[in-house]
Amino acid sequence: MTGGAGDADPRPRAGLRGEAAGAGARTRGAGARTRGRTAKAEATRARILDAAVELLREEGYPAMTMRAIAERAGVSTGNAYYHFASKDDLVQAFYMRTHEEHLVVAQPAIATARGFEAKLAALMDTKLETLEPYHAFAGALFQSVADPNSPLNPFSEASRPVRAEATRLFEDVVAGARLKVPKDLAAELPELLWTWHMGIVMYWVHDASPGRRRTRKLVASSIAIISKLVTVSSLPLMKPLRRSVLDLLRDLRVEDEPDTAA
Amino acid sequence: MTGGAGDADPRPRAGLRGEAAGAGARTRGAGARTRGRTAKAEATRARILDAAVELLREEGYPAMTMRAIAERAGVSTGNAYYHFASKDDLVQAFYMRTHEEHLVVAQPAIATARGFEAKLAALMDTKLETLEPYHAFAGALFQSVADPNSPLNPFSEASRPVRAEATRLFEDVVAGARLKVPKDLAAELPELLWTWHMGIVMYWVHDASPGRRRTRKLVASSIAIISKLVTVSSLPLMKPLRRSVLDLLRDLRVEDEPDTAA
DNA sequence: GGACAGAGTTGAACGTGTTCAAAAGAGAGC
DNA sequence: GCTCTCTTTTGAACACGTTCAACTCTGTCC
Structure with missing residues (x-):
């Protein structure tokens, strides 16, 4: 927990932020x-x-x-x-930077790989490679994954933009793989996969095995499972289950704004 | 992130710990x-x-x-x-205390409820009730859920004892519900449910809706899904998928010790 | 009773993240 | 040049979590 005064209060962080998108028009105007x-x-x-x-x-x-x-x-x-705005903010800027590094290597890797599983594996392998140099500090660095105010938190309101940005890669995977999957599910799949990917990263943080063997194994196994799940989801028998899941996701999204309107 | 010197190093926390189990034999010996x-x-x-x-x-x-x-x-x-040993340690002791409070109300509620879904709902409802008084501080309090060194972290090594303790309630649910579920899955179900429950708690932390309406809805919806999943898992068609999931869990457990042996 | 040992307790001190009033810099209008 | 305004920079100060050498308390053994 942080030092300094005022710890828990989620005050509207001041300070300048962002930097991600194209550094286009510079020296414009006065x-x-x-x-x-x-x-x-x-x-x-x-x-x-x-x-x-x-x-x-x-x-x-x-x-x-x-x-x-x-x-x-x-x-x-x-x-x-x-x-x-804070040291956390600095760490987040850092995380954003690694994300951009990842983008550069991931996009071609995904494009090259053939099939859903291979593409997903390519995405995740490159991710782990990008992150690897920082593994020793990851625990301290990514503590904020569970912090309500952090964009890294999968459930957080503030996470929406980061999530949207990061979800695009998974859209590439889903779109490029010509997956035989019901349309309704296809729409949700990228964000579901992003959540899965956050879970993997969280596991990776704790993985002390040499060469991150355990995480790699987890990635491989869970990709196989995801693939099987996706396949199975097309069966007529699965429709009620699929509907339930999709309804749940829709609910979460619909309600996903602060209850200002009384 | 903590103040004080030496932040990330996972030194073997000194200090006296625990208190959970029966405060039986007091004033014994000299x-x-x-x-x-x-x-x-x-x-x-x-x-x-x-x-x-x-x-x-x-x-x-x-x-x-x-x-x-x-x-x-x-x-x-x-x-x-x-x-x-630290302020975190204090918070964990507090969490343990709420867990014990929860046990007291949850056990009869689970016993009374009829059927898997009802029992699961009883468990989770009582949990949320127990936690409710602390919701305002939950974010700050449970930051450690993602901290590798915290017993609250679902992936953490240190979490094993806490998890074992907390998993017992889910065993009650599974055992009491006479679930029609393959034996291999039944063995894993309690721990799976505990993980699900940690996810709900994590969501609850961020839930600002009045009366925690959103979390309650999430609980209801996801229980329905879990129930459907469990039912479906018995189908012969699902066997490969089920096997994959169980293998994955077994792998995680087997490898779940620090790689000391070279 | 006195010496000993170990559990329990103290409070000043350290380095941390963070804040803020004040200073410096840089361009615009005159 | 001068002033006015806004951005950028400074560094001392604050409260925090945490440590540690020294002290007190409490029971034991002779």
Whole structure:
């Protein structure tokens, strides 16, 4: 649990965020800004994130303090908090970066692989490869997976955009595999698969086996199961079960906004 | 993430732990001890835990600092750390306490309910009722669900004992319901259900709907699905799928020890 | 009673994440 | 040049979780 004052209150995190999408129109208009951020600020922000990652790889997680990060980036600690709302926020930015790295290697791998299972395996294998360098720190790093306020949490409201972004890869898999699957299920499948993938990552975090053998085995086995499930789901006998599952998902989605309207 | 020095290192937590099982033989032998703990120490420990819960209910989670807890309990902060290895440890003791509270109400409710679905609903309803008073703080409280070192984490090594303890209720459900289910699956079902139940709790943590309506709906829907799945699993057609799932579970269990043997 | 040992307790000290009033920088309009 | 405004940066300060050397308490053995 965090130090500092005010721990649990989910205050609307200030600070500048995002960076994911195309870094297109730079130096536009007056002042050299990108999305409300000065070019200079953007550079500082990047420098801080770089410093954090370097520190993590070179000296381990305990050494990755906000003070150390700021010092290495050549700024004050206060400045780090100007660019990142919290250390968690910094970690999330880092996670986003690995996600983008993954995208680059995953897309061709998925395209090359033939068939649903192979594509899914390609996606997950590349994911684990991308994450591997950080495995030693993963536990500390991804604690937030269960934190209500974290975008990494599968159930979280804030997770919607990240999830949407990450779900696209699974759409590629489903679309590219020409799966024989009922249309209603096909629509939900990518998000279901994303949830499965979060579970795998969670397991991976705890996996101390050499070469992450256990996780790889889990991936292989569960892909086989998913494939069987998908196949079976087309059977007429399965219709009621399928309906129940889909209804459940729809319910979750429909209700998935804060109950503001009384 | 924690303050203090040495954050990620999973050092063998010192401190005295446990308290769950029967507080039977007290003042035995010389010195009035129970399991290596003086009666006096046990009293202090209880006082600290009580203080923490009071503070939580009366002033909210942010006010539940180790200093405040110690002060209310009439001890020094250092002393709190003599009885609990960390604040997390304190939270886990608290979780254990709610689990015991739950046991008391759940067992008769399960026994009374007729049929698998009703029993499962009884278990989960009582669980949510037990937890409800703490919902406001649940997010902060149960952050550790994703922390590798926490017994609350479903994948964690350390979770085995807690899980075993909690799984017993699900055994009651399965045994009491005279379920028509293949023997091999029946053996695994309780632990599967426990995992499902952790998922529900995780969802509940984020559920801001009045009266936790959304979670209740999720419980109802997913129980229906589980029931259908169990029924369907007996079909001869399902055998390969069932085998795959069981093999997977067996693999996870077999490999579920640290790879010490080289 | 006195010495011993171990359990229980203390509180100052450490390093952490985070905040904030104030300063510095950078462009716009005059 | 000067002022005004907004962005960016600073560093001291705060409360937090946690540690630890030193102290007190309590029962035991002679």
